[in-house]
Amino acid sequence: NLKFDLEEMDLKYTTFLNEQEDEITRKVSEITQTIADLKKLLNTNDFRQVSAYKPMNAEFRQLPPQISVSLPSFTPQTINREQIHQQFGFMSELVIKTEEPNRLLIDEPKVISVTETEFGESKKLHSVACLNQEEVWAGGQDNMIRLYNLKGELVKAIHTKSGNNPENITVTRNGDLLYTDVDKRTVNIVKNSHIQKLLRLRGWRPFGVTSTSSGDLLVAMDTDDYKHSRIVRYSGSLLLNCIEVDEQGQPLFSPGRYIRYISENKNHDICVSDWYAGAVVVVNQAGKHRFTYTGPATKTMGSLYPYGITTDSQSRILIADDKNNCIHIIGQDGKFLRFIDNCDLHSPWGLCVDTNDNLFVAEKEGQIKKIQYYM
Structure with a gap:
């Protein structure tokens, strides 16, 4: 690494300089000794010794080689801040909430209101999102x-x-509206009726989207060839982490050209409906697989066909089952609690809950039903 390279260069250069210094010191010592010998020779007045003396001028005239040093240069690379964020991981915001008192499910959920929309027939209704308790x-x-x-x-x-x-x-x-545009590969935000592009993906197409309690975005997406699927967390337009495989390296989600609904639970778990797999996949905030729900242990209905998914103040997970015309309610750890199957539902697709835990169900033929399921 860079630190090791610098230490190695420092050692090499220091060793070289020490060797040069030793050589120069030796030469100076020899010259000093020669000068002393010559003075001694002059004082002897001995002709024979003076005649026998051989001068060392030629040897001393050869100076040590001059040192030419090319100092190392540092070439910085462009810093990919997104990669650094992914390698370090992320820290969610501190969220302080008051715990909701335990609420009991009522024996017979009931429809409070029915809203007719312009959807239906060729224009299927598949998503709802509560703005408030009335809209x-x-x-x-x-x-x-x-x-x-x-x-x-x-x-x-x-x-x-x-x-x-x-x-x-x-x-x-x-209170801002978000929507995904698969063909344009964008996630868009609507502020005061003005649409802004929030994300534009490359090589991936966004399907499901949800906004977390901390303000991050969770986006369910597939590759352009629909062979890979993942969930990505964003803070604004900054990618924080990707959730794609489990601890064994196996894909968590089934790829394919269909909506993957997604919701964050109160404990920050990420809940994803996987229609192709007939399952709801739940991972924790870091992306570690917690459980997969495929229906109650006692099969009183056909296979699960999950579409819309939402969570409530009790951390319960509600799942729209299109083929069985019902809603599954499960606990935050995957335990089946009950069905909502008495409200004359027809192909429920989209789900959301308001702040009072009233459930809104979007039926694909165009009706939105508001259902009370808590006491």
Whole structure:
């Protein structure tokens, strides 16, 4: 490494200089001794000794070689700050929350309201995101993202910047709308009805997106050839870490051209619905695999077909099961708790919960149902 190279050069150069100094000292000593001998010879007045003397002028006239030193130069490389961040890892923000009191699930969940939307038929509804307790964003196979109130009234409509359908939508902790554009490979943010490009990917296509409690973004993405899938955490546009394989090096998620819904739990676990695998994959904040849920141990229904996913104040995970027309509720450690299967659901796709733990379910044919499932 660089430190070792510098130490080695220092040792080599010091050794060389010491050798040169020793040689010069030896020459000076010889000259001094010769001068003393000559003075002694002069004082003897001995003709024979003077005649026999052989001068050493030629030897002393040859000076030590001049030293030419080429000092090492340092050539700095361009620092890739993103790589450094990935190698060091990341530290999440300090989040202080008051613990919610334990809430009991009611025996019979009930539909509080039904909102009819412009989606349905050829324009399937597949994503919802709560803005507040009275308004919810809806997105699907249409280039418009619409905000509805609980009366079913259209409050606002946002036309996507590219004209493409939004693949997935979410709301940040500041109330800004986010959506993914698969074909443009972008994640976009809507502030005061103005759309800004937040991320533009290269070689990857964004599908699911969610905003974390610390303000980071989690983006589910696939390679352009749909052969690899991963979850990436961003702080603004800065990549913090990638989650792709487990501890054995095996892929955590199934690649493919479909929405991968994603949600952060209160304990900072990352919950991902993997439709191809018929599973929900949960990893911790650092990306270590915690568990995979494929349905309750007692198979009272068919295989799980997970679409939308969300979490609530009790750290419970809610999963939309498209084919079985129900919602699975599981604990933060993967234990099955119950179904919501009595609310006349039809192909539930998108899910979100408001601050009171009311569940909003987007059915692909266009209805949004608000469901109470806690006492």
